[in-house]
Amino acid sequence: MVPKFLLGxxxxxxxxxxxxxxxxxxxxxxxENDEVEWFDDISGEDKDDVTSEVSTxxxxxxxxxxxxxxxxxxxx
Numbered sequence: 267m268v269p270k271f272l273l274g275x276x277x278x279x280x281x282x283x284x285x286x287x288x289x290x291x292x293x294x295x296x297x298e299n300d301e302v303e304w305f306d307d308i309s310g311e312d313k314d315d316v317t318s319e320v321s322t323x324x325x326x327x328x329x330x331x332x333x334x335x336x337x338x339x340x341x342x
Contacts, residue, residue, distance in 0.1 A: 273285060291323075292304070
């Protein structure tokens, strides 16, 4: 089983932290600049549904990141 969200980093982007959403619609969110890279084609979906779902997923991704940071700090 793969978690819904994963944290990622890359030395080519030293200031960026990435959140990978592993379920449909799959995407990578760059927290440095809030850019989203989509892996799935969502263009055929209902625009209102997609807008609402994307907004919710971005919020969940940011909450996931904050939870992970809080847990890391508690264990340090």
